[in-house]
Structures are given as C-alpha cells and as structure tokens.
Amino acid sequence: MKFFLSLIFLSFQLCTLYVNAQFSGKITYELEYENPTSQNLESLLQDVKIDSILYYVSHKAYKSVSYADGKVHEEYVYDAALKRMLFSMGNRPYYLYLQTDLEKFTASEVLQIEPKDRIEILGNSAYKTINLYTGEISYFSDAIQIDYAEFNAHYFMQWNCILKETNGSIPLKSISQHNGVCIVKTATKIEEIPADEIDLSFNKSQEQVAAYNNLDEVIEFPELKGSGFWCYQAEVEKHSSKLIDGKDYQLTLRFVVHPDGKISHVEVEESEYDYLNEAAKRIIQNCDLGFKAGKINGNAVSSEIFYPINF
DSSP states (O other): OOHHHHHHHHHHHHHHHHHHHHHOEEEEEEEEEEOOSSSSSHHHSOOOOOOOEEEEEEESSSSEEETTTTEEEEEEEETTTTTEEEEEEOSSEEEEOOOTTOGGGOSSSOOEEEEEEEEEETTTEEEEEEEETTOOOEEEEEEEEOOOOTTTOOOGGGHHHHHHHSEEEEEEEEEEEEEEEEEEEEEEEEEEOOOGGGOOOOOSOOOOEEOOOOOOOOOOOOOOOOHHHHHHHHHHHHHHHHOOOOOOOOOEEEEOOOOSSOOEEEEEEOOOOOHHHHHHHHHHHHOOOOOOOOTTTTEEEEEEEEEEEOO
C-alpha cells in the first residue's frame, strides 16, 4: 500500500513539474501574405517580403532572425543588462536600439482573451487573443510559457503586459494587417533548448545608436543659415552644369548625430542621381548645418536621422 501511495505521489510530482516547466528554445515561423490589391506587395509592406523567422527565447532574453529569399534580412537581440532591443539592419556598422523600459510605452491592459476560441498548432491547443491597440489576432498555448520576471519592465510593445496576461505564453500564430495586406505568421517547428545553450550573444563593443522612433525629442531639421548655408550652396554650384533648371534633384541620406554634434556614418539611402551622391555626402560631412542629437529622458544620445538634400 505504501509503495502504491508512493507511486501516486511521485506521479503527482512529475505532473506538477511538467505543468510548471518553463519553455526555452527555438520557434520557427513561416509567413504568408494575402494581398487583395493589384499593387506590388513590397511597396505596400514598405519593406522586403519576409519568408521565415527564427525566434530564440528563454527566461533571460530573446533573439529573432528574419529571412527573405533565403538570406538574413534583419536580426535583433535583447540586451537584458541595458534593457534594449539591438537591431542589426542592412549595412549599418552599428546596432540600432530601442530602449524597452521607457515609461511612455506602459499600458494597463493589452489583450482581449477569448479562451473558448481555439485552434491546434503543432499538437498544442492555442486560444485566441485580440490586441486592443493594434487589432492583431494571436493564438497562445499554455504549453509554451516562459518565466517572465526578467521582462517585467519590458514596456515596449507592451510585452510585459502580454506576458502577464497570458501567464508567460509565446504566440504560436498571429494575424495582422499592413496597408491592406494580411500577414499570417505561423509556428511550423518548436525545439526545446536549455537556456544556457541558446546563443543570445551580441557584440558588446559595437556602437549602439538610438532608433528615431525611440526618441522623446527627435533630431530637428536645422534652419540653413550662415556658413552652413554658403557651404551647401558652394557644393550645389560645383555641379550646376549637371543640373537642369527647374528640375528638383533630391537625395535622402542616413547618418548619425552624436551628443557633441559630431556627424558619422553618412550613407546615401535613396538616390536616382549617382553623380550627385558624393557631393550630397560632402554637404553633411563638411558643412556645419547645426544638427543636434535627439534625446531620451532629457539626455542627448547618439541617434539616427534620414535627411533630404536638394540640388
């Protein structure tokens, strides 16, 4: 009898451990798009068409890698120490960061949970939620949950609230809209990996630059005057023979403004006039146009800006 009771107690313990087990590992998502218009999909998305995403997550941090046409398009990783999402994008030699613990992102309630509306994903029963801010529909499973204590101050995208409201669940499917395009992201593979074996590392020596939409005070376009104006005009005059009167020649440049006013990482983002690219870059690099860095919580930070140059 004692042996039988011991077996029952052991079985109960094992069941409890299973129910309370916290997920850590990798989830593979595939993306599908429904475009009811005749317009180009990528122009509507204002980005490339992402085919798949690898998402690594544990109770410590997370990492996401997006693929387009079999190539890495974008990566981001969570810096738990600084409470930042660090993005590797394009040819930037620096991380773009989003500070996730800014109080301006806080919310009290995010999801409308519909526990009876369920679907099955990879053998897991998942319930439906609707994001009250974005309208995004997601499906969560109680079987895929993390210990979310580390993310209690992750206010960006209201992720702290979403984790709290779903008891730490990670979405297995989401349906969102962008410019009329329906985007369906579905988990196609779930792999458990011990937390200490997941590679969530990043280059700690690489420069970090604040993303534009993270700034409390954005970089303002300065008024062109004084020596900066005449320097600008001098570059335009050098190329006057290549310009047609009355035609607007506009190029968009991307660069970083530092707290001390220094400009770095000047790149041409958009241009139809290759012969003007270097001149446009010289205007930003050599003419003191008076840019001032953006601010977060009242402090100037190295920040990225897109700026048009007109000839």
